[in-house]
Amino acid sequence: MTEEAILEALRVVEDPEVRRSIVELEMVKRIEIDGSKVDVEVLLTIRGCPLRTVIEDQVREAILAVPGVTSATVTIGTMTDEERDRFAAKLRGTPEQTAESPLLNPHSTTRFIAVASGKGGVGKSTVTANLAVAFARLGYRVGVVDADIYGFSLPSIFGIADVKPVVVSNLILPVQTHDVKVVSMHFFVPENRPVIWRGPMLGKMLRNFFQEVHWGELDVMLLDLPPGTGDVALDVHNMLPKSKELIVTTPHPNAADVAVRAGLMAQQVHHDIIGVIENMAYYQCDQCGEKAYLFGRGGGDQVAETLGTQLLAQIPIGATGKATGIFTADSLQGEAFYELAIGLASTLEMTPTKRKE
Numbered sequence: 001m002t003e004e005a006i007l008e009a010l011r012v013v014e015d016p017e018v019r020r021s022i023v024e025l026e027m028v029k030r031i032e033i034d035g036s037k038v039d040v041e042v043l044l045t046i047r048g049c050p051l052r053t054v055i056e057d058q059v060r061e062a063i064l065a066v067p068g069v070t071s072a073t074v075t076i077g078t079m080t081d082e083e084r085d086r087f088a089a090k091l092r093g094t095p096e097q098t099a100e101s102p103l104l105n106p107h108s109t110t111r112f113i114a115v116a117s118g119k120g121g122v123g124k125s126t127v128t129a130n131l132a133v134a135f136a137r138l139g140y141r142v143g144v145v146d147a148d149i150y151g152f153s154l155p156s157i158f159g160i161a162d163v164k165p166v167v168v169s170n171l172i173l174p175v176q177t178h179d180v181k182v183v184s185m186h187f188f189v190p191e192n193r194p195v196i197w198r199g200p201m202l203g204k205m206l207r208n209f210f211q212e213v214h215w216g217e218l219d220v221m222l223l224d225l226p227p228g229t230g231d232v233a234l235d236v237h238n239m240l241p242k243s244k245e246l247i248v249t250t251p252h253p254n255a256a257d258v259a260v261r262a263g264l265m266a267q268q269v270h271h272d273i274i275g276v277i278e279n280m281a282y283y284q285c286d287q288c289g290e291k292a293y294l295f296g297r298g299g300g301d302q303v304a305e306t307l308g309t310q311l312l313a314q315i316p317i318g319a320t321g322k323a324t325g326i327f328t329a330d331s332l333q334g335e336a337f338y339e340l341a342i343g344l345a346s347t348l349e350m351t352p353t354k355r356k357e
């Protein structure tokens with residue numbers, strides 16, 4: 001039994017927050033071997049890290065699996081400022097990558113989907129969050145940026161409004177929930193105070209969300225845009241020319257009219273529209289299966305036709321999970337989002353290797 005063998009065994013243990021090996025991240029500080037007894041020290045980024053016991057258990061398990069080891073003592077320490085800086089530098093990657101986030105690299109294989117609507121309250125954020133969860137259920141690596149700076153509704157939809165992301169030496173780790181990585185400006189605004197955003201600040205904020213956040217590898221990133229036809233869509237387009245836009249509307253003709261305007265704006269800046277989602281399309285009785293069109297009919301088709309694109313999904317009205325806005329996988333809505341994610345993955349030619357199926 002050697003130090004190398006123990007280190008090799010510890011490679012499988014990942015930091016639960018950044019999902020990379022603790023060995024690769026140089027979090028293993030000390031390994032001492034005394035006969036068949038092994039004593040290791042692992043450093044965490046912050047004191048009182050809530051995931052401390054998870055790492056501790058996994059480290060112990062990995063050591064005990066090495067042939068010849070009869071006992072394992074695991075000490076959890078905290079990084080010094082210097083060690084934290086080194087850790088952050090490792091997460092940022094090579095010097096070339098730090099200049100520009102890997103996600104913004106033109107060779108990045110990450111697909112970007114910006115979700116837009118003409119007006120507020122049509123369920124754009126609900127659609128963004130549930131589509132993200134559906135991609136994750138399919139096994140894709142998913143990130144979500146809450147760029148809806150007037151609303152910030154994603155954190156409460158995901159049930160993480162009170163969670164603060166971990167920041168390591170100015171590098172932000174996205175909050176992980178439902179297997180999705182989420183970053184929202186809400187996390188950084190004291191007491192959710194309203195913020196007056198000016199044009200250049202918006203672009204800067206978006207850029208920071210790429211530069212200062214450790215996303216890791218992603219298959220798809222969704223951006224929840226503010227409603228309307230504002231600057232943020234333009235900024236997103238400038239920064240991510242490859243991104244595609246999804247337009248959300250309700251079936252009501254008035255909502256459809258404004259959704260068309262958002263779509264036309266996207267087309268003017270040569271933003272590809274990938275399709276239209278009609279949300280709150282109908283209510284379906286779970287006893288008799290009959291559909292009631294509470295908000296009218298035809299909005300989705302109308303928007304798709306005017307913009308020369310397709311109606312990709314009709315999401316029924318329904319109740320979400322407890323304390324979140326995420327529909328369960330077996331609900332009508334959950335199934336509709338799952339089908340939508342499969343369709344989008346195919347249209348965007350996302351590699352199927354990450355799928356669980």
Ligand SMILES: Nc1ncnc2c1ncn2[C@@H]1O[C@H](COP(=O)(O)OP(=O)(O)OP(=O)(O)O)[C@@H](O)[C@H]1O
Pocket residue numbers: 117119120121122123124125126127148151152153226227279280315316317318319325333
């Ligand atoms: N399919 C649905 N069935 C039932 N309720 C829904 C559905 N979609 C959205 N809702 C509800 O409608 C309300 C508005 O949704 P959401 O916040 O997602 O809209 P939005 O278009 O993002 O609005 P804003 O831009 O103002 O935040 C929320 O209360 C949400 O729970």
